[in-house]
Amino acid sequence: MDASRREQIDRLNKFLFKSTGLLTITLLGGIFLMLFSNSVLFFLDVSPVDFFTGSQWDPDTKYSFLPLLVSTFLVAVGSMIIAVPLGIFTAAYLSELAPRKVQMILKPIIEMLAAIPSVAIGFLGIVLVGPGLASIFGIQNGLNALNGAILLAVMALPTIVTISEDAINAVPKSHREASLALGANQWETLFRVTIPAASPGLIAAVMLGLGRALGETMTVLMATGNAAAIPEGFLDSVRTITATIAIEMGEVPYQTTHYYALFAIAAFLFLITLVVNFTGEYFANRLRKFHS
Structure with a gap:
């Protein structure tokens, strides 16, 4: 392949990658608009x-x-x-302490949790976790x-x-x-050196995990009781923003105040998750620069 041909292919690849990137940004902007x-x-109207x-x-x-926002954050x-x-602590154990055979068993099991459908986890909340909480705390139901x-x-x-495991492994x-x-032992090294050095990546892990929790719909729809009032504690039934949209959007009359209200709460949830994910990416980039 001659040089001119390779140059044409390089230009085409750059154009394709640039186009897909701009398309993603355009779609994101379109959703927000x-x-x-x-x-x-x-x-x-309100x-x-x-x-x-x-x-x-x-x-x-x-x-x-406010009740939906408080419930979501609670x-x-x-x-x-x-x-x-x-x-x-699981990531630290897998990275620093676990034997190779244990790593090979635990890591796939943990990663398989992400493949479980949210409706299945919500069902477990109804039939297993909820009754258990009701029995422990002496309440009518555990939703x-x-x-x-x-x-x-x-x-x-x-x-x-x-x-978190990637962040800990990235520490030199x-x-x-x-x-x-x-003279430090293995535990002192882990808690005083390794984990502090990996803190930007650990913060990124927390923020991205929080973003995952904020955006979940089916599990909280099934397992939290769906009471649209300001909760007083963790044992109160709540209704999150995502659950409210899922419950009401299918039955709301088109172009009514109620219809536009669901778009309003969706817009604020979009902004919240955007801020959380950008924060996570910021700390992840700090980790990459620290170890580059």
């Missing part, structure tokens, strides 16, 4: 003050975003309280924020473990050797 334009129509400060979501009379943050220490948090923690674990071996040479 669609959500934003419909949200504007909603705020022509005061933003009522939308952000009200205490109840009732499509017949009131459209308050479930998502609760899932991170469970998944983050479990995920990071509450804690149930959703436990299930979302399971769903976020593969993301957190995989990215010389860091560990220097720590051991100074």
Whole structure:
């Protein structure tokens, strides 16, 4: 193949990659514009003050975003309280302590969690986790924020473990050797050297896991009770933003205030997840620059 032919192929490849990148950005911008334009129509009928400060979501009379927002963050943050220490310690064990045979068994099992359909995990929340919580805490049913948090923690674990393990493996071996040479043992090296050095990647893992939890629909729809009111704790039934959209969009009359209200809450969820994912990417890029 002559030089001119290779140059033409290189130009074609550059054009294709550039076109696909621009297409992705265009699609993302188009989704945001669609959500934003419909949200504007909603705020022509409903005061933003009522939308952000009200205490109840009732499509017949009131459209308050606050109960849905509090419920979403309660479930998502609760899932991170469970998944983050479990995920990071699991990644540290796989990376630093586990024998090779154990790694070969555990890693595929953890990665297979990501392949379980969310509806199956939600079903387990109804028939297994929910009744267990009801029995432990002496409540009528276990369809509450804690149930959703436990299930979302399971769903976020593969993301957190995989990215955390990559971050820990990226720490130069010389860091560990220097720590051991100074008299530190393996545990001291892990907690005082390796994990702090991998912290940008660990933060990225947490943020991306949080984004996974915020965007989940079917599991929280099935397992949290769907009470559209501000919860007082993890044992209260909640309704997340994603569950509200899934429940109401199929039955809402077209081009009504209720219809545009669902676009409004979807737009804010889009912005929240965008910020969370950009934050995760920022820390992931810091890790790459640190080890480049």
